[in-house]
Amino acid sequence: MVILMTTTIAVKESTRDLLKFYGSHGESYDDIISHLLLEVYPPEFINELERRYAEEENIPLTEVKARLKLK
Numbered sequence: 001m002v003i004l005m006t007t008t009i010a011v012k013e014s015t016r017d018l019l020k021f022y023g024s025h026g027e028s029y030d031d032i033i034s035h036l037l038l039e040v041y042p043p044e045f046i047n048e049l050e051r052r053y054a055e056e057e058n059i060p061l062t063e064v065k066a067r068l069k070l071k
Contacts, residue, residue, distance in 0.1 A: 045070060 011019075016029075023032040045068055052059055065071070 042070075044068060 019029050019032050022036065023029070045064070048064055048068060049061075052064065
C-alpha cells in the first residue's frame with residue numbers, strides 16, 4: 001500500500017483559476033503544477049544540475065540553461 005503525503009498551499013483565487021485553465025477535466029492541481037514545472041525545468045536540466053553539483057563544478061545557472069538551449 002502506498003501512502004501519499006499531501007500538503008496545502010495558499011494561492012490567490014486568480015492563481016487557482018489559472019490552474020483550472022491549464023488543466024484538463026479530472027486532472028488534479030498537483031498534476032497541473034507538475035506538468036508546468038516540467039515545462040520550465042525539464043528532467044534533462046535537473047539531471048545536469050545534479051551531475052554538476054555532484055562533481056562540484058561551479059557553473060552559473062545561466063550557463064547550464066544556455067548549454068541545454070533553455071530560456
